[in-house]
Amino acid sequence: MDLRESNSRRRLSPQPNPAGRNKLVSAAGVAPSKSRLISPMNLTKILAALLVSLPVLVTLSLVLRNTSPDRIKGFADARIIERLVKNDTSSSSSSEDGFSDHTHMPKDKLQDGLIAPGFDEASCLSRYQSNLYRKISPQKPSSHLLSRLRSYEDLHKKCGPHTKSYNKTLEQLKSSSPSTGVDSSEECKYVVWISYSGLGNKILTISSAFLYALLTNRVLLVDPGKDMADLFCEPFPENSWLLPDDFPVKDRFDAFDQKSPHCYGNILKSENNKIATTSPSFLYLHLAHDYDEQDKLFFCDDEQSLIEKVPWLIMRTDNYFVPSLFLMPSFEQELEKLFPEKETVFHHLGRYLFHPSNHVWGLITRYYQAYLAKADERIGIQVRTFEAGPSPLRHVMNQIYACAFREKLLPRVERKKPIVTSSAGMPKLKSVLITSLTSGYSEDVRNMYWEHPTVNGDTIGVFQPSHEGHQQTDKNLHDQKAWAEMYLLSLCDVLVTSAWSTFGYVAQGLGGLKPWILYKPENQKTPDPPCGQVMSMEPCFHAPPFYDCKAKKGVDTGALVPHVRHCEDMSWGLKLVDSHESHDQL
Ligand SMILES: *[C@@H]1O[C@H](CO)[C@@H](O)[C@H](O)[C@H]1NC(C)=O
Ligand SMILES: *[C@@H]1O[C@H](CO)[C@@H](O)[C@H](O)[C@H]1NC(C)=O
Ligand SMILES: [Mg+2]
Numbered sequence: 001m002d003l004r005e006s007n008s009r010r011r012l013s014p015q016p017n018p019a020g021r022n023k024l025v026s027a028a029g030v031a032p033s034k035s036r037l038i039s040p041m042n043l044t045k046i047l048a049a050l051l052v053s054l055p056v057l058v059t060l061s062l063v064l065r066n067t068s069p070d071r072i073k074g075f076a077d078a079r080i081i082e083r084l085v086k087n088d089t090s091s092s093s094s095s096e097d098g099f100s101d102h103t104h105m106p107k108d109k110l111q112d113g114l115i116a117p118g119f120d121e122a123s124c125l126s127r128y129q130s131n132l133y134r135k136i137s138p139q140k141p142s143s144h145l146l147s148r149l150r151s152y153e154d155l156h157k158k159c160g161p162h163t164k165s166y167n168k169t170l171e172q173l174k175s176s177s178p179s180t181g182v183d184s185s186e187e188c189k190y191v192v193w194i195s196y197s198g199l200g201n202k203i204l205t206i207s208s209a210f211l212y213a214l215l216t217n218r219v220l221l222v223d224p225g226k227d228m229a230d231l232f233c234e235p236f237p238e239n240s241w242l243l244p245d246d247f248p249v250k251d252r253f254d255a256f257d258q259k260s261p262h263c264y265g266n267i268l269k270s271e272n273n274k275i276a277t278t279s280p281s282f283l284y285l286h287l288a289h290d291y292d293e294q295d296k297l298f299f300c301d302d303e304q305s306l307i308e309k310v311p312w313l314i315m316r317t318d319n320y321f322v323p324s325l326f327l328m329p330s331f332e333q334e335l336e337k338l339f340p341e342k343e344t345v346f347h348h349l350g351r352y353l354f355h356p357s358n359h360v361w362g363l364i365t366r367y368y369q370a371y372l373a374k375a376d377e378r379i380g381i382q383v384r385t386f387e388a389g390p391s392p393l394r395h396v397m398n399q400i401y402a403c404a405f406r407e408k409l410l411p412r413v414e415r416k417k418p419i420v421t422s423s424a425g426m427p428k429l430k431s432v433l434i435t436s437l438t439s440g441y442s443e444d445v446r447n448m449y450w451e452h453p454t455v456n457g458d459t460i461g462v463f464q465p466s467h468e469g470h471q472q473t474d475k476n477l478h479d480q481k482a483w484a485e486m487y488l489l490s491l492c493d494v495l496v497t498s499a500w501s502t503f504g505y506v507a508q509g510l511g512g513l514k515p516w517i518l519y520k521p522e523n524q525k526t527p528d529p530p531c532g533q534v535m536s537m538e539p540c541f542h543a544p545p546f547y548d549c550k551a552k553k554g555v556d557t558g559a560l561v562p563h564v565r566h567c568e569d570m571s572w573g574l575k576l577v578d579s580h581e582s583h584d585q586l
Contacts, residue, residue: 124233159188160239195225197318200502204320265295282312300549343536346509363484375431380492391440403531413452427457499569505539540567
């Protein structure tokens with residue numbers, strides 16, 4: 001499915017004045033905290049106007065539902081129409097303590113039910129405000145996913161840090177003894193995620209660990225590392241997802257490796273059925289890029305039946321391993337019910353789990369309002385090079401231009417004439433958001449569009465939030481800016497991303513976008529073609545196993561089922577695609 005042509009994507013030109021959008025939303029009573037933006041007088045007027053226009057809008061939207069987005073460009077914002085049609089205008093009363101009554105909260109404010117109601121809004125503004133910045137996603141979560149998320153939240157409430165069940169299960173870890181005398185109704189099992197690798201990887205690996213937890217009825221606890229708590233809000237109501245500081249083996253995380261006695265792969269090497277006979281209280285799962293054949297047996301059903309009994313799984317990974325879960329027969333049925341649309345796994349889980357903290361939300365919204373809100377179209381270009389050299393690298397700069405012109409994402413410039421009058425129609429204002437560790441690329445693009453007119457009269461603004469020189473893992477403000485940039489890219493209408501970059505994967509998944517991916521240059525040459533649009537918005541699993549668990553031999557895991565394929569940007573990687581798109585290749 002091409003998103004740009006999807007009927008379900010009721011994507012319309014943005015309002016010229018973003019504040020006006022907020023006003024309408026406030027007037028509809030869904031964002032009480034914002035109502036100070038407008039005077040009571042205006043509020044009454046807007047409300048009256050809305051009530052009068054309600055029947056018209058309902059009719060209009062019924063028409064629009066069956067109309068392609070191109071034909072309705074320029075109409076009112078679809079998000080507001082949706083709200084009216086869904087009868088979601090009932091105001092959620094705001095009480096004095098700032099907590100809201102969420103019983104009437106509109107569905108899209110809760111992102112189609114992904115977000116549980118009942119959080120304190122002020123502690124995490126992005127949770128309920130992201131719908132003001134993001135398009136309505138045409139991909140709806142399945143009712144099964146929603147019900148599993150709600151039951152996960154109950155489990156997390158029961159088993160989360162410092163609960164009675166958590167304390168009980170912790171006893172086993174302290175004494176390193178197998179479970180004896182624990183009331184089974186209080187038994188909880190856990191996946192502990194170790195903070196590891198860059199921020200893009202972290203977001204992808206937490207999502208993978210969470211899906212594994214959902215599939216195995218475990219509770220996910222996240223090692224906060226240096227800055228997780230500063231970057232993200234709590235995703236689950238009532239109890240934290242952060243691993244407590246006093247977690248018994250936390251000071252050993254750094255030392256865990258493939259040679260550790262508790263390392264799962266290592267145990268398999270030393271004695272094949274040791275896990276079955278000794279029932280250890282915890283296992284260290286090494287699922288990082290350098291894992292070996294034994295570590296990879298984690299992705300085999302037979303091994304899962306042994307791992308299943310261990311209460312604490314402590315996992316280190318820098319990979320989005322979800323595609324391999326889809327190749328395991330024991331998870332097949334459940335995954336089919338959770339994600340009938342297979343390419344939406346990270347799109348849904350990412351939007352469920354990762355809400356920018358208030359500090360990061362400030363970075364995002366201030367930047368958006370200042371540089372992106374007024375544009376007719378927002379184009380995100382994420383540049384990540386894996387080569388040394390002065391910025392911009394000429395072959396990469398040429399690749400970006402070749403891609404943008406060839407795919408008609410940006411207009412060419414007229415180098416001979418000083419002024420170009422718009423040929424037909426209204427010229428557009430396009431904002432280009434460039435993210436890169438260096439400033440060379442955005443300077444080049446910005447200068448070109450300043451020094452020369454565009455051939456079609458469009459005006460192009462070029463913006464780059466930060467250029468930090470080099471990637472700095474675990475530096476606080478650096479990661480806050482990196483997270484803000486990924487999020488800003490996800491708010492764009494069109495994306496161009498770099499091969500191999502998890503930063504781009506996060507942006508495309510959160511935004512529900514299929515980017516044009518800049519293929520990896522070889523020998524400092526611009527690739528031909530320079531880029532191609534990806535098959536699905538899913539991230540790529542960079543280091544998948546190539547093993548057939550049943551036959552116990554090597555196999556091309558990208559050729560087993562239609563919905564798990566090799567990635568566009570990494571020939572040995574695996575990604576999920578919706579198989580109805582690829583039946584011609586079956
Ligand atoms: C909206 O709600 C009212 C009553 O609450 C109901 O009569 C009406 O049919 C609803 N409209 C739609 C479009 O669902
Ligand atoms: C669990 O243990 C912690 C400290 O070890 C304690 O503060 C907490 O009250 C305990 N929880 C319950 C429910 O007993
Ligand atoms: Mg395949």
